[in-house]
Amino acid sequence: MAISGYGVLLKLTLASVSLVCRKRYRLRPRSPLASAPASSIPGVSILRPLKGLDTNLYENLESTFTQEYANYELFFCVDDDEDQSLTVVRDLMAKYPHVKAHVAIRNGVTVGVNPKVNNLMTAYRQVAHDIIWVLDSNVMVDPGTLARSVDILNPPPNSPRSPSRRIGVVHHVPYAWVTKHTLGSRIEEAFLNTNHAKMYIAINTVAIESCVVGKSCLYRKSDLERVNGSLKPIPDADAGGFQPGARGLAAFGRFLAEDNMIASALWHELGLRHDLSCDVAKNAVGNMSLMDYIARRIRWVRVRKRMVLAATLSEPFTESVLVGCLASLGLRYLTGFPPWLFLPIHFLAWLFVDMDVFASLAGHPVPASMRWQFLGAWAARELLALPIWFMAIIGNEVEWRGKRYEVMQNGEVRRVGEGGGGLTGWIMRWGRKSADYYQPLETRE
Structure with missing residues (x-):
């Protein structure tokens, strides 16, 4: 036994290494969407929840201003207008005036016990595009990440890479890098970059169940507005059916791991599937003790x-x-x-x-x-x-x-x-x- x-x-383990890690992550081709005009590609709304001055915050946020994608907007979500992170946000907005960037202040909006969901709600209600990219504040991404991710979420018609079932979530495996060399930070780096990544990629390669980490996720607002986290299949999902009662992001405020529940709801309630892009979510780890x-x-x-x-x-x-x-x-x-x-x-x-x-x-x-x-x-x-x-x-x-x-x-x-x-x-x-x-x-x- x-x-x-x-x-x-x-x-x-070998499947995760040989079939995915080496093939997918060692070559990151440029997407055709990276040089396409704004009128020919889907719009994306990027939501970044913020709270204070995080490790590597300036570079993390700047990485979304420099995406090689012509049709996106940025929302920086804070609880109040005195949040320290806004100093960094405003400096970047002045540095990149051509990027459509907004500050979304929560102003007491509460839909559940999860502070991240509460933080995001104001921006969620204001987004101009159906595709939403939720990206944590301690994450930095490469300039081609958005274009490659939209390629997967929204493949061209009759594309040979189109999956048998529509993709509902595109996510990115976390990759940690240490900014302060403490014992806990080193162990966290070793964990995320080996055991966690190995099992996360392997499970998503087998793809028999939803398994999503929410540091960097793309999905459609129109899909999220049809589910409620009950994980009960919608009988007429293919015909546009939806769950009764409260739906959308607000319905997930009752969960602590709302990212995983959103992905599970799209999987089980709508029958959608998930996919990893060839990019990583670069996760800055600061001063962590054992x-x-x-x-x-x-x-x-x-x-x-x-x-x-x-x-x-x-x-x-x-x-x-x-x-x-x-x-x-x-x-x-x-x-x-x-x-x-x-x-x-x-x-x-x-x-x-x-x-x-x-x-x-x-x-x-x-x-x-x-x-x-x-x-x-x-x-x-x-x-x-x-x-x-x-x-x-x-x-x-x-x-x-x-x-x-x-x-x-x-x-x-x-x-x-x-x-x-x-x-x-x-x-x-x-x-x-x-x-x-x-x-x-x-x-x-």
Whole structure:
């Protein structure tokens, strides 16, 4: 059993590396839309939720001003007109006067407990285009990203690349880069650029279920206005049917991981599919301590647990430590092959695959100057994965942006009071002290 499961996992990993990472991410061709006139291409509204002065904020926001695409508008979404990020926004608006850029102030609009959804609502109601690109404030993208993404979301008629089912979401795998070389930041970088990317790409390659991280997502407002997050199929979806009651972005304010729920709703309610472009969402990681990293991982495991329980319970069996131990025991029982010889081979093979994933996403191998630091962070991530999973699986409360929530069925949340006991509660409170690593309103990783 352990040996067969090990074989299946290896095949899944190899599929992500050989069929997607190398082919898709090591070559990023220029889209014809990049040089097309505005009148001949679909319009896009870019929404960027902001809160304070984030790591690398100027460069992150500037990357959307410099997109090689002639027909888009920008909305910078803030809670109030005193937000510090507006200084950066106004400098960029003056630098790029030819770009249609707007500031959208929330002014108390509240549609649910999710602060990111509340932040976006004013701009969402004002957009001029049907295609919406929601892009977190800690993300920087290459100039050709929008054109290549629209190519996938809206392929030309009779295009040979047109899928059998319409694409409802185009998303981008996160790629982390460290701006402050702390222990937690290094481990987060190793996690996002190896294990997370590997499994995320593999799951989306198999594409048997929705799996979307919301740091950078394109979808159509007209599709979102037909769904409500119930995940119940709409009987006449192909004929333009829609769910009863509240729909659209406001209906997802009750979820903490609204990005994943929006993608799942488009998948299950409308029968649409998702696709990754060949671009990455470059994610700047600032000053993250070890406790910050642990608290962050606990938070999102708990969210996933309430949304996709079976997948969350199976996560340990995708981790190198548990899989290696089980496979070594099975191999020893069946063939007498010694674990002391199998385990080094296993971990070296696992590391080789992870380093290859990193090279595909980054466009280059891990630089020699940081190789040993990266390997140490990678090893720490692998060793911490199971203890973090066990701590996360026994609770339902999470802390996000200084507020505590209880995660309920299907990922809905409700506010709870301060406190929270036990080891995980202490870790959450500790992590709050230096949380300047990810100021943006991020969602599930």
